[in-house]
Amino acid sequence: AGGGSSGPRGSAAEDGGPPAPERVLFPPTFSVSEIKNKQRRHFMFLRWKQQQRKEKLAAKKKRRKEREALGDKAPPKAIPKTIENQREYDETIVDPNDEEVAFDEATDEFAPYFNRQTVPKILITTSDRPRGRTVRFCEQLSTVIPNSHVYYRRGLALKRIIPQCIARDFTDLMVINEDRKIPNGLVISHLPDGPTAHFRMSSVRLRKEIKRRGKEPTEHIPEVILNNFTTRLGHSVGRMFASLFPHDPQFIGRQVATFHNQRDYIFFRFHRYIFKSEKKVGIQELGPRFTLKLRSLQKGTFDSKFGEYEWIHKRREMDTSRRKFHL
């Protein structure tokens, strides 16, 4: 029998007191959760947990000893699993040498920008009646993005604004949606008939709320860093961000705007960098910061009723797995 010699204390149901009986027999299929008494059950669970921890520690020590004993011949350390490692395979991940993708990108709506035929000119506006925080955020955003203008909304319909913008040579329209006095949504529309992306914006930090920040951004054109936009969808969103900034960054300004995609969240940061040596660079955060999450991508300009959607985030279908990302 499993428990072999049982001491004076025998079976499962006995004294409920803290002094733990050393040799207690339990029937083999007994689990802690079958004890009815809550105190006792809690106590037994803690004891079980401690035991588990001890075993784990012992196993770790053993493994480490073995590893040291083997020395050089030890097998290489296993790579820890991260969500990025375990990401579900997405067939739309772009291969850098893909011809089809290159052809698509040469003929899509951003081609005139990438061929340097157009200079980006941005119009930033808000939803109706913006509150102070949103207004200040718009101003700061317009200092970050060169060649951008802020206009008040005053209840105008977007459908009427868009033809006017096109007439005045704007290339992009950004609308910051506000709710309860904080900005919470962003709509970027590439104007001459370009795609419209709708984002959910969160953790917006204005310049004064950023700790250890640098001085104001200057008028120099910043560089752009786009990280981790791997799939087709990510590529088009990345190109959309890139088309907001003019093509030739002024390296004298030493400013860089970063759009970093991690697990479908796009983090925007604006830094000033300085190279201390050829292997070390220091960065100092200026400018506002915010995170975006893509909600929908629409093919034409902003049209909520009749537009053709290229991609909408459908919670029930797309949020089923923790390791599946779309950007």
Add this chain to the structure above:
Amino acid sequence: SSQVVWDMLGNRQFCSYKITTKTQNFCRNEYNLTGLCNRSSCPLANSQYATIREEKGRCYLYMKTIERAAFPRRLWERVLLSKNYEKALEEIDENLIYWPRFIRHKCKQRFTKITQYLIRIRKLTLKRQRKLVPLRRKIERRENRREEKALIAAQLDNAIEKELLERLKQDTYGDIYNFPIHAFDKALQQQDAESESESDAEKEEEDDEDMDKREFVEADDSDFSDFEDMDKLETSSEEEQEDEEEVEKKASHSRSKGKMPLKGPARRKRPYIEIEYEEETEPTTKTKAA
């Protein structure tokens, strides 16, 4: 008997349509003309009463008379009013002819108010409607948590720094920064990595030679050994010529960097300083000890 009704409901006992507030009493009855709980505006306490009500954008005049008080089903008589404002007012007048002034006046006032708000509704529906989308608490919380975790996983500062260093390496910044040796070092390391088998032993020998050179001779002999490597390099000849003198010191440093990569700048300085000090001070200490 309407007086009796009022005595009971209005003043003393309970009326289920009555709402009392600090300053005023309101009447919730749908047929009430003014909305207040008064002797003259209570539809229950007045046997001759009229109201205006609107349904689906059309206004109706409702009238109640004593003769029909016994027939609750036929109690309220309904008249559709015309859409034209003035015509409707005239219709009210001709239907409520000989009725008390109060009711006539209030009916017209109510009708005016209703038409005004109907106009406003029609105007608003043409404009942009604000769509309220309810937030789902569980989903909001989940998204916030995921965002925090993604932020931690992203390690933004490191990623940005790495990217900038990559760009520096790829020479996108051109000649702005005075680290041309960076390209040299990287190219050298690449070369070393490619020709590993050959140069492992040679490296060590060369290192020793360089160490010696660094101690005693700084100009002549080192040139020749470095020239061999510079031929292998793929960098442009201009840079070679310009940076010869710097390169000889720093190319040797790069090989030492292969051994101790982290202490690059420190490594550069220490051999010079330490060795010199040791040579100079040794005799003095010896003499002192002696």
